[in-house]
Amino acid sequence: MDSAGRRAQESLVVELSALGSAQVSLVGGKALNLGKLAAAGFPVPDGFCLTTVAYRMAAPAGLDGLAAQLDTLVPGGSSDGTTATDRPTPGELARQARELIVSAPIPAAVDAALRAAYAAMGPSTVVAVRSSATAEDLPFASFAGQQDSFLNIAGGDAVVQSVRRCWASLWTERAVMYRFANGISQRTVSLAVVVQEFVAAAQAGVLFTANPVTGVRTETVIDASAGPGHAVVSGSVNPEHFLVESASGRILQHTTPPPNGRGPRPGLADAQAMDLTATAGSVQRLFGAPQDVEWVIDAGGKVWLTQSRPITALYPLPVTGTDGGDSRPQDGSRVYLCGTLLQGLTRPITPLGIAVLKAITDRKGKWDYAYPGLRMYIDLAPIIRNKRGRRYLLRILPLADGRAAAVISALLADPRFAVRKHQPRRTRQGRTAPETSGAGTAASLALLPGFLWALIGAAVRPRAELERAHAYQERLEAELVLPEPATAVRRLEHVRGILDPAFDGVVLTTVPGPTAGYLMLALARRLLRGIADPRELETVLRGLPHNVTTEMDLELWKLAEAIGADSAARAVFLAQNPGTLAGRYLDGLLPQAAQSGLREFLARYGHRAVAEIDPGMPRWSEQPDHILGMITNYLRVQDPEQAPDRQFARAAEHADARVRSLVERSRGRSRLRARLVQLCLCRARQLSGLRELPKFYFVLVLAEVRRQLLTVGADLVRAGRINDADDIFFVDFDEARVGLRGADLHGLVAERRQVYRREMQRRRIPRILLSDGTDVEAVLLAAAPHADGALAGTPASAGTATGKVRVITDPVGARLEPGEILVVPSTDPGWTPLFLTAGALVMEMGGVISHGAVVAREYGIPAIVGVPDATTLLHTGETVVVDGAAGTVRLAGAERHAEPLVDLTPH
Known part of the structure; x- marks a missing residue:
């Protein structure tokens, strides 16, 4: 064989021990990790990898076309407006791809290289044949169980057929849909195959070097069973379960399954669990991240490692600093409250949305913030370690989030969060400074006198406060205007420059009113002690006037009534989905009653959005699908008594009746008390509805931020720096400036979008997170x-x-x-x-x-x-x-x- 032929064969087959420095595109994630383990001296069964070069040589004609078709599909719909019956489904295309691979001949060079590598292991060696996809065992997606593996295989023909079946498993419907969910192109994936000596297992199982349920990085979790490990992985047996303290090897928990009536089953000894923990700790240090390790113990008691991959489900650790390095202590000595959950937001925030939040929160400086998982977390450790601070927190937090308050209450007994007299902390510049209980900074103190004066004014002259708050919108909109024409750099400067003054203006103008309203309600509650149950005051807050969100919802209901009264418009809405209706509206093609009514509604409320505190989210004026779907829902209301305006009117009537009842009951104590109760409750109803106005106005600011940034994004698209204008939301301000100076941002945007997609799929968001990754509520729930x-x-x-x-x-x-x-x-x-x-x-x-x-x-x-x-x-x-x-x-x-x-x- 000449040198070219030898190089070709070498690219087809690579020994596992030589894979440590290979590219994932050549050998796939599983093989690459096994190669690194073998090169580092860990006990890995001998074997070789049939590389992705072999797969590409064997890939039949037509496979690329099917992959390209799959990439054009959108799960649950289509991207070009065709109906589901017009196009093949992902499942159908995946089946066609599998059939192509199974029926296609294997190239002679691939067959020969595979048989030769197997024969070199020894005649009739029993092997395991495992898939190793290029999109597998990645930091953001494990692809666990998506491709097939075959155990206890002997003979050249059987190995070849097992390889073919591994290749075909790249195109199972589950694997295709998993790639869809993780934003991985079907055209870019490929498959290598690992062939290893098969270890007859006395014991086998799975080990996690961090607790995947609670997020605790200092615990190792082991599931074990007699026989091969696939029984544990597949869930077909109830495994023996160990929870081990990683550093010491101390067994914290050991659970054995009930006997199955077929005699005693050999169990994993405590010493073996401790040895596995120590070995896995070394594996974690090798890869630099918590690992999911599959292991086997043979009849002689030797441990073999058959797989290691990152634990992708762990919630990211809180990190600070622009370099992304983790500057937080890993002993759990910091405690973070998820601020975005308090805002009703479970989805992640785009990177530029986080940059906006940082621009506001860093200036105010009261708290330290972290943004793990693209969500905002507030460091509560300083206030928890302060005697008065923790009393305040336990009084206020239950009102905002009862579950978070319960978790914090349980956490206070932890000695790491005991009250301290002097609390040194690390500043953002890395220096040591005394921690405070949130007394504020100069920027916050500067606002305090004006705020207190406005608070008093709101309580004394509520009508003037209402007029002042509602008149602010016109002034705010004028302040947001950027003179045109403007360069992209000037737009970035404008966006960054309007945030601070707009925030201060919104706070001073709109927050005192609702604050005064709730203070008056609290005073009424005190005056009514012994007269009324505190729960009775809930009714007083029903049907509040001056609530911009309520007004918005009722305006939408009125629009739905107008559309329902027009037979042509009603028929269109009930016949078409929100996406189609939105397209017709943007093209100006809805029936006139709907087109003009929706235009008027969006003129006032089009700056709003779902998850609206993130400027990366489209506004309703851009994508009115949500609003159109709500109108269609309203058109289905048949019972007049369920009409929202009637329900709201009834709520207001009940509130007024409750006020009259409470005033009358307090008159039994004294006329003065009755007059005070009436004053407080009336003020509460007049002013508390303003609580939605600060956010309404600040979202106006964010809508302008979004508009300006999309214009910058369009400039970057024309310059070839990004693909789409909304890619701008996946960089921060400084990175956008670098892009305007000529830097290519495609790679950075792709990486950020991948992280964002991963976080969109996350269903459990820790409301209380320690700096070592512990999800405190998960710990409590696990013990409940x-x-x-x-x-x-x-x-x-x-x-x-x-x-x-x-x-x-x-x-x-x-x-x-x-x-x-x-x-x-x-x-x-x-x-x-x-x-x-x-x-x-x-x-x-x-x-x-x-x-x-x-x-x-x-x-x-x-x-x-x-x-x-x-x-x-x-x-x-x-x-x-x-x-x-x-x-x-x-x-x-x-x-x-x-x-x-x-x-x-x-x-």
Whole structure:
């Protein structure tokens, strides 16, 4: 064989021990990691890798075409407006790809190289044949179980056929859909195959070098079973379970499955579990990240490692610093509260959205922030370690998020968070400075006198306060104007320059009013001690006037009524989906009643959006699908008594009646007390509705930020620096400037979008996160007793409702029938149009003053917030009874005395 032939064969087959420096594109993730383990001296069964060169040589004609077709499909729809019946499904295309591979001949060079490499292992050697995809065992996606492996294979013919089956498994429907979900092109993937000596297992299993449930990085989790490890991986057996303290090897928990009646099963000895833990710790140090390790112990007691890959499900550690390095202590001595969850936001924030948040929060300087998982976290350690600070936190946090308050209460006993007199902290520049309890910085103190004066003025002259707050919009809009023409650099400067003054202006102009309203309500509660139950005051906040979000929702209802009254418009809305309606509106082709009405609505509210605090999210004026879907929902309301405007009017009537009742009851104590109660409650109703106005105005600012940045993005597209204008939201301000100076941003944007897609799929967001990655609530839930019965949360709006569950995780395009029980992760103003036809609201997040709770009370619908895992434990179509006063959700017909599954409500 000449040198060229030898090079070709060498590219087809590579020994495992020589893979340590190979490219993932040549050998795939699994083989690359095994090669690194072998090169580092870990016990890995001998074998070789048939590289992706062999797969590409064997790939039949037509496979690239099928992959290209798959890349044009959008799961659940199509990208070109054709219907589902017009195009093949991903499953059909994947099946065709598999059939092509199974039926195609294997090239002679590939067959010869494979047989020769197998023969070199020894005649009739029993091997394991494992898939190793180029998109596998990656830091952001494990692809666990997506491709096939075959065990106990002997003979050249059997090995060749197993390889062919591995290749075909790259095109199973599950693998194709997994690539869709992770944003990986079907045309870029390829498959190598690992052939290794098969180890007959006495014991086998899986090991995690971090606790995948709680996020604790100092614990090792081992699942073990007699026989081959695929039984543990596939879930076909109940494994023996170990929880080990990684540093010491101490067994923290050891659970054995019940006997199966077939005699005793050999178990994993504690010493073996400790040895596995130590070995896995070395593996983690090799790869520099927590690992998911598959292992086998042979009949002689020797441990073999058969796979190692990153644990992709762990929530990222809190990090600070522009270089992305982790500057936080890894002993869990910092505690972070997820601020974006408090805003009703479960999805990640775009990188430029985070840059905007940083521009505001860094200037104010009261707190330290981190942004793991593209979400904002606030460092609470300073306030928790302060005696007065923790009292304040325990008083206020239950109102904002009952579940977070319960977790913090449990955390206070931890000695790491004991009260300290002097608390040195590390500043952003790396210097040591005394920690404070949030007393504020010069920037915040400068606002304080004006704020206090405005607060007093609001309480004394509420009508003037209302006029001042509502008149601010015109002044704000004038301040946001950038004279044209403007360069891209000038636009970036403008965006960065308007944030601080706009924030200060919004706070001074709109926050004093609702603050005064809630203070007056608190004073009324004190005056009514011994006269009324505090819960009775909830009714006073129903049907509040001057709430811009409520006004928006009722305006949308009026628009729906106008569309419903026009037969042509009504027919179009009931016949077409929101996406099609949005396209017609943007083209000016809706019936006139709808076209003009929607244009007027968006002229006032088009700057709003779902997840609107992120300027990376499209505004309703750009993508009105959500609003059009809500209108279609409203058109299905048949019962006049379910009409949102009537419900809101009834809520206001009930509130007025409750005010009169409380005033009359307080008159029994004294006329003065009655007059004071009346004054306080009237002020509360006049001013508390303004609570939505600060966010409404600041979202106006963010909408202008978005408009200017899209223009910058368009400039970068024309210069060839990015692909799409909205790629601008995946860089920060400095990176955008570098792009304008000529730097190529394609790679950076692609990497950031990949991370963003991964975080979009994350369903569990830690509300309280320690600096070592511990999800504190997950630890508490893992230790909590489990019982059948109701789900429990924090009561947020009294009343009971029975109806069918509708679980909705994204409001865009959501359908809610009148009277259904709306079950959601959390809400922001973009969700509230759904409230108008909901029978009740159940939220996984939030407290009694969170956005969803306040709006539910105003609409007079029962609501419960802070219900753990409500969107997974409740299922669409189930009939449940929601008791908003008790804070419970029960299946209809369930016993009333049933215990809650989980109750983290503070008591």
